[in-house]
Amino acid sequence: MIKIEDVHKRFGEEEILKGISTVFEKGKTNLIIGQSGSGKSVMLKCLIGLFKPEQGKIYYGDEAIQDMDDERQRMLREEMGMLFQGGALFDSMNIEENVMFPLRMFTKMKKPEMLARVNEVLKRVNLEGVNKKYTAEISGGMQKRVSIARAIVNKPKYLFCDEPNSGLDPKTATLIDTLIQEITHEYDITTIVVTHDMNSVMEIGEKVMLLKNGKLVWQGTNQEIFKTDNKDVTSFVYSSDLFKKIRDVQLKENKA
């Protein structure tokens, strides 16, 4: 579980996060949604420690990241897995070396053990037989899956995903969403996904938080999102033509 309390983040005069408090639950996919510029990515970077908030606390379990010394923060980061928007795979390494990287860094495993674990996670993300390929030789969807494999290879407690579906076709995007949710349940980890994709919200949003102008304006489940009267939620959700049409069909059905 990750808890954040009254987190503020500024860049110069501009305040990007304006006092956000919430809880990201263990064993669930927690989605942060919102328009571009709403502060989603800044919030994610505060959570993983790439940005330091000026005010507020971020708790991992009972311990606030701000109160940890550098060594403790480094150890905490070993418990994190991160799926970046562009994959962030190391292009000087092949797929096998990419996935093996956290094991080489943080474990004392022998090479055959590491290889076995790499093959296990590659199989888990439905990627077999690509071990020796380089990132430039595989598709965007496959790169995302390799990135997921690298994120989970060291059995993390926390998984962070930044726009996991960006640049993917709808079918591959759904596959990635499903994979993230399955892994969350299988490893019983706290997963936080930053997205503006409503399909992801509907697929995997066990807890959904809407950010607007740096403030948390609504939180609930993906089931509750269509029932709420919150204007910020409705204006965000129904900005998509597809969802507008679904709503119109539902309204017609209700009248009938």
Added chain:
Amino acid sequence: MKYLHDIGSYFLMLKKVFASFTKTSVLKHMIFKDIDDLIISSLGIVAFISFFVGGVVSIQTALNMDNPIVPDTLIGFATRQSVILEFAPTFISIIMAGKVGSFITSSIGSMRVTEQIDALEVMGINSLNYLVFPKIVALMFYPFVIVLSMFLGVFGGWVAAVYGGFSSSADFIAGVQEDFIPYQLFYAFFKTFIFAFILATVPSWQGYYMKGGSLEVGKASTNSFVWTSVLIIAANYIITQLLLSA
């Protein structure tokens, strides 16, 4: 003000490079990779340039030597002095600022653009130590490149002088051996180590702290070459003043 900020950021980077070391086995792998990328892959171009520039120095010296009282050994002497004192350590370093410096800046800059550096940081790895320290260690082998350059420069001079009909082999070799001062070799290698450190760290700084996309990677590579060259020339002047004019 920006320059002061940049100088401060460069020294803060150096401090972080030597803090929180990456696992030895991983660093060892990176060091060997960087030796291959930065040192071994430069040998061909260094050998080619050194051989022919040594030859040109030798021919130029011979052609400008009209006075019959000037001994023929001067060709070998002038070639040795030019190559060992300036050409090999300084001008090869400027060529390396273009080749190796641009490579370092663009590879680290591309990692910044594609969030690979963020990925390292999120994993709890000191990305500066992981990326820059192996390059500093690899470039500590740079004096071997300069030894090769010195040898081939003088050899190129010998080939040009003897086969061009400007000097006999014995005169050239006698000139190379004439008034040899071992301290000058110390001076040449001392500045080579300083240039190696500049070659490893300035392009790394340019790449690591760049902002933007692929266009900015190109700009950072150009800046890297300019600043590395400027610092090498400035350091060359200061070291020469301190070590040779005393």
